[in-house]
Amino acid sequence: MAGNVSGNPVTDDIVRLIYPDVKDVTPQLRAKVAFQYMNAEGRDVNCKNFVYNLKQRYGNGISALCMLFNATGSSLTYVGYRDWHGHIYESPYPSVIQNGQWGGFLHVHPSAWASGSESAVVYRGKNSAGESCDWMLAWGIPYVGNNHAYTEIREAKHYETDNWDYIKGLLEAKSTHATDTWNGCYSAVTIGQGTSPEFVGIMSLDGVISERSAATLITLAADSATEDKEDKE
Template sequence: MAYNAFGIPVTTETLERMSEYVGKTITHKDRAKVALDMKNAESKDVNAHQFVEQLKERYGNGVATLCLIYNATGDPLTYITSHDYFDHILYSPYAYTEIREPNHFDNTVWGVISDKMEKSGIHCEDVWNGCWSGVSIRDDTTTVYEGIMTLQDVAKFAP
């Protein structure tokens, strides 16, 4: 799994350089809104897509899901866990997202998640504790999973 970031992070300092935020107290919600508004700035989206496509080319023609997650939360994200459903969703792509508290997935029964995933279809979104996550998946010869994580109050993207 590759861990790569594209573009310049949206920080308090980023907003302080923007005319609409000069002299204003900058909040977590402000950073999240600007991050979501700048999702495609500086060709971040294009560069990220090209990167995962080139990564796939290096690994050959096997089964693969290319994952792109965009962080518009206003703060860093922490990668916690994954579960490999290899050979279980090959012919029916599903998009599923779930946001919960830290350690929630430590004792997860993955069959329950699998059942939710199969019911979700190709678009899914979740809201919990003021956070919003939306994902969509498309399938041709390689599945592409794209997600956006942000705050519930600034979510504009609807899968």
């Protein structure tokens, strides 16, 4: 298992342990069990520790401590990113996040000038009908001003078209929490306050996670933030 993912995948065998009488394991059911395993076996803590260790090695400076959870019922594959300000630090974006796993990375501000961390990442997976879809998750930590989080889901390869200026505008108009539901898929993101906050995202299927549950869980997960008096240097 790569260091930037944590937790054993939630497979059909695990689903049958929870639901021994089920005959056909659907993506919806795998996604549901993955959500139940979100904090099991210390997988969330391991992901947080991995990202905070990256932050410690990086040191002072505006940065996003990013943690993404897959509760889609199938694997998610990294397909792209967009940096408006800053870049990923040391460890790459997780190439594959399997169902029930967390993926973590650190995104930092550019060192050459006074600027923040503002970026987006895209993962491809499948909805309940087996159709490929792209989950896009974006965050913004400006040098001056409030933090932002934004997410949306579209058809596969949608983000290969250069709509990034438009998306940047949507991101900067948002507050610290956003959700989207599209074509049977669901996504929720939250970012904390401060200059080096946690950015937490959940990628799932529509109907698996209640809006209240997702908001509560990722808000709790993103509640802490590190802010050093030198973080904007």
